[in-house]
Amino acid sequence: MSFYQLLIEPFAQYGFMGRALAGAMILTLSAGPVGVFLTLRRMSLTGDAMAHAILPGAAAGFLISGLAILPMTLGGFAAGLIVALLAGLVARFSIQREDSSLAAFYLISLALGVMLVSLRGSNVDLMHVLFGTVLALNNDALIMIGAIVSISLVGLALIWRALVAECLDPSFLRSVSRAGHPVHLVFLGLVVLNLVGGFQALGTLLAVGLMMLPAAAARFWVRGLEAMCGLAIGIGAVSSYFGLLISYHLSVASGPAIILVAGLIYAASLIFGRRGVVFSRLHSRRHRIA
Amino acid sequence: MSAIIKLDNLTLGYDGHPAVHHVSGTFEQGSMTAVVGPNGSGKSTLLKAIAGVIKPLDGSIIRGSDWRQGMAYLPQSAEIDRSFPADVTDLVALGLWKQRGLFGGISRADAERLEAALQAVGLAGFERRGIDTLSGGQLQRALFARVLLQDAKVILLDEPFTAIDERTVSDLIGLVRRWHGEGRTVIAVLHDAEMVRQVFPQTLLLARELIDWGPTEAVMTRENLRRSRGMTEAWDEHAPWHEDGHNHGHEAAQ
Structure with missing residues (x-):
């Protein structure tokens, strides 16, 4: 088998493979940076909770019009936003912290979603929604992903400075500006948007993987915020490419393959990264004289 | 000199328990005031309220026109x-x-x-x-x-010199003096009585109630400090509400 056959032919010869690669790589452009901010804000599990929360909306869309892109996307986005807002409101107006209220709402949401899907669909449909079908991305889905990523990148650029300030010193931001709370909400909106963008490809549960794993891995290599975002995008793209290759050659499920490659990169970064376990042990004794 | 911040019968607290109790007075524009008192006397709470981070339980804070040109607030433990x-x-x-x-x-x-x-x-x-x-x-x-x-025209510092070495403190004090010289209003919560006497012309001595407020040498007297130490930090869960027959001037505020 030549290199061409091994590395390029699957994407050149089969339209569905090319579209899958394009979809995953476009998605990672915004999912990477959003994931970086999630990890820096110590909201990694919030991403996970939101991923569950979009299920009933997607399921409602599915109930109305079957496995169609637009209704499921809009439904998922609405459900995610509602859960994010409710959790935020409960945290603001009660003694419960945002993480507990978020957990409560996403569990309710998840149960509701599975029940909705079971009302009409089969287990196969449920698997589609939960774990996605990256190989079934059609042109409509690609356009949708492109639109979502464009909106996310513009949104992120607009709130960038406030988001950095909100992460770095929230009480200072409160003292000079009222932007903190709206910025938090816009950011949650972007998280939901990217999860919704990812769920056609990877499903509601694995979409968060393309967001968190590259971001978490990037942190073991670089210091700066921009560098972290760039590296996360790179790791996401590499994971998408090799994940799809593995899925093609070994005939395994593609979505999980992508996330597993990202997981491998994360594990390798954790151990061998410049700021990872091995390096920081090896060189902890080295120091300058002043 | 005109007032930049006026406290009018101000009561602050948490869950209905007062941390600062019926305080009235005026910060003049360009003044430099130390807020002193024992732990739990409401110093930080007062600063937070002036900064607008918490709302008064009762009474009000009236801010002068200069306020709009900016306030800088350095909290005790910044959430950085x-x-x-x-x-x-x-x-x-x-x-x-x-x-x-x-x-x-x-x-x-x-x-x-x-x-x-x-x-x-x-x-x-x-x-x-x-x-x-x-x-x-x-x-x-x-x-x-x-x-x-x-x-900023108004600078609020909450225990800015805690756990800071001497040289850093003296450098930063130099800055605070410079701000005062530039006509900015400085309000700082402090613990070091010696520093207050040397650096701050005005002092507000707080022990939940206002003990005294004025020129530092007149406020930082042995008698006043003794009175402030007599304050109890107790937080009585069953303390009666003021409305139930305790007349402390709430009527005036309503």
Whole structure:
């Protein structure tokens, strides 16, 4: 088998493979940076909770019009936003912290979603929604992903400075500006948007993987915020490419393959990264004289 | 001199328990006031209320027109996330927020002011240092540089010299004096009575109730300090509400 056959032919010869690669790589452009901010804000599990929360909306869309892109996307986005807002409101107006209220709402949401899907669909449909079908991305889905990523990148650029300030010193931001709370909400909106963008490809549960794993891995290599975002995008793209290759050659499920490659990169970064376990042990004794 | 902040029968607290009880008085424009008192006497709470972080339970804070030109508030334990990948410049440049807003860039003049601010606090050369590598004193210097950049008419400092070495303290005191000389209003919560006597012309002595407020030498008397220490930190869960027959002037406020 030549290199061409091994590395390029699957994407050149089969339209569905090319579209899958394009979809995953476009998605990672915004999912990477959003994931970086999630990890820096110590909201990694919030991403996970939101991923569950979009299920009933997607399921409602599915109930109305079957496995169609637009209704499921809009439904998922609405459900995610509602859960994010409710959790935020409960945290603001009660003694419960945002993480507990978020957990409560996403569990309710998840149960509701599975029940909705079971009302009409089969287990196969449920698997589609939960774990996605990256190989079934059609042109409509690609356009949708492109639109979502464009909106996310513009949104992120607009709130960038406030988001950095909100992460770095929230009480200072409160003292000079009222932007903190709206910025938090816009950011949650972007998280939901990217999860919704990812769920056609990877499903509601694995979409968060393309967001968190590259971001978490990037942190073991670089210091700066921009560098972290760039590296996360790179790791996401590499994971998408090799994940799809593995899925093609070994005939395994593609979505999980992508996330597993990202997981491998994360594990390798954790151990061998410049700021990872091995390096920081090896060189902890080295120091300058002043 | 005109009033820049007026406290009118101000009561502050948490869950209905007063931490600051019926305090009235005036901060003059350009004054430099130390807020002193034992632990739990409501000093930080008072500063938070002046900064607008918490709302009064009763009474009010009346802010003069100068207020709109900006207030800088340095809380006791800043909620800074030291693990966030930011360098000293990123942190200090937050002080330019009012000028830059969400989208404005840093102009050349701003960059020069930033450089001058770092110089003034003795952090020249630290521009690219990550904030996770700073010592407590260096971080406090950086935060003072940020206050410098905020160019505020009113500066609120909550125990700015706690756990800071002598040299840093004397450098930062120099800055506070400079602000006073520039006609800014400075209000600082402090513990060091010696420093208060040497540096601050005005003192507000608080022990939940206002003990005394005026020129430092008149306030920091043995008798006043003894009275402030007599204050109990007790937080009586079953203390009666004022409305139930305790007449402390609530009627006047209503």
